[in-house]
Amino acid sequence: MKTRKRKHYLLEVFGLLLALLWLSPFYLMIVNAFKTKRDIFSDVLGLPSEFVTENFVKAYIDLDFTKSLFNSLFITVLSVGVIILFSSMAGYALARNKSKLSGALLLIFVAAMLIPFQSVMIPLVSLFGKADMLNKTGLIFMYLGFGCSLSIFLYHGAMTGISKSLDEAAIIDGANKLQVFWHVVFPLLKPISVTVGILNVIWIWNDYLLPSLILSDSSATIPLKMFLFFGQYTKQWHLALAGLTIAIIPVIVGYFFAQKQIIEGVSEGAVK
């Protein structure tokens, strides 16, 4: 019994050391963001000899951080909202309609996941350019197109657990289809909506290539601004690292508050 306990203890120490190793890139980023350019050069591993906070001020201003944070939030929240609303409606309609047609439609949505972004990128930009839609609205619509397949698939799967008699009871009470969906079905889909929301937030928040092709500088999101910012400071790591730290803070704050939901949501999405 004693050796068992010791084995567990050793395993836990090993796990914690591994976790520290996992965190070390963040440690290196943060400590060096507080250093002067010379300090980074002379001692990259240790703590700073003096804590320089001006790096952050300069990076914050150059990143136009308030604005890019707002742009990122605006685009992510709206896109994910639209994806959740329209994909759940579609998942509901496809699950309640047992015909060959709806089976075929579901298959088309799933098959579309096989198309890599680069395969549609050039015509997409060209077509939306002709329609004068290379802006935030166009981008949000594109996220609906790219995000709906997986989301519909997840909602469709979740619908099998919701009894049809609930719909029928509401219809007898005089509700129309939209009311049935919104007041009866949608609230029951809440757990899967959390999963769909989390999976799409992670991807859209971090997306770089699509916004870089669509958005102008004034509506740049954090990744886009980060890329431009980095180009200016490739040889000034103290500023570049301060910028990276600032860009990561919102994600870490979000993770801190919702880690349980995030991990459960991702695991839910992976099993389906």
Add this chain to the structure above:
Amino acid sequence: MRNRDISFWLFLAPVLLGLSLVILIPFLYGFVYSFTNWNGLTATEFLGFKNYITLFKDAEFRASIWFTTKFAIVSVVLLNFIGLGLALLVTRKMRSSNLMRTIFFMPNLIGGLILGFIWQFIFINVFGSLGDLLGIEALTGWLSTTATGFWGLVILTSWQMAGYIMIIYIAYLESIPKDLIEAAKIDGANSFQRFRNITFPLVAPAFTVSMFLTLSNSFQIYDQNLSLTNGGPYNSTQMVAMNIVKTAFTENKMAYAQSQAVIFFIIVALVAITQVYYNKKREVDL
């Protein structure tokens, strides 16, 4: 809800519009234009397979396919190995196993672009100064050669994605009935035998899922490639996705880039379908 109900179509209208205008129509449109001299706006001439013939002779494109394939093979093996290892570790009863899950998963939440920049700093500056300190020459000058650039990308993506693969394996590991393990223990199976004969076969579906994810992800990696090595030195670490973006938007060869994109689609689809088919078959056999 019936097909002829207007409500059925109303519920589907937004996503059908989204899928058609964003994926299906551009996909077909791009396919047709890959046979022309399209410049992104207009096409004046039908070229037949000319773009495709050029593409097979294009050494840079071929090199990017080969580099991507090597990268995909190495990272699929490593990611599943590390991911399963982490999952086995954190599913033991330990006080800090939740904390570990949280930490191992963390890099996934941060975009590949930002992670690539962080690791660029680590490979160049931290590895460099460690190399000087310890007198290990191999550590200096990382990312400046093709080989170290390759391994740099592998390390970055393994660190980033292993937590995700871990989550998938955890989900399947936790669904294994406890009494099965108990029964094997009573029968005198040691922990290696229990893993080989019970755990491993029962997590086979997790392997299908994670292999699909890691394979299709490795083939499509772009952000990490851009921010870590930017394809350098001399385009030798340039992956297919990056090659297509560069051909289209830096060199402005739209029709040619589109023909690359069509080939790219065929590769990704073939790999994904073959892999799922093969793994599904294996699962049934077990």
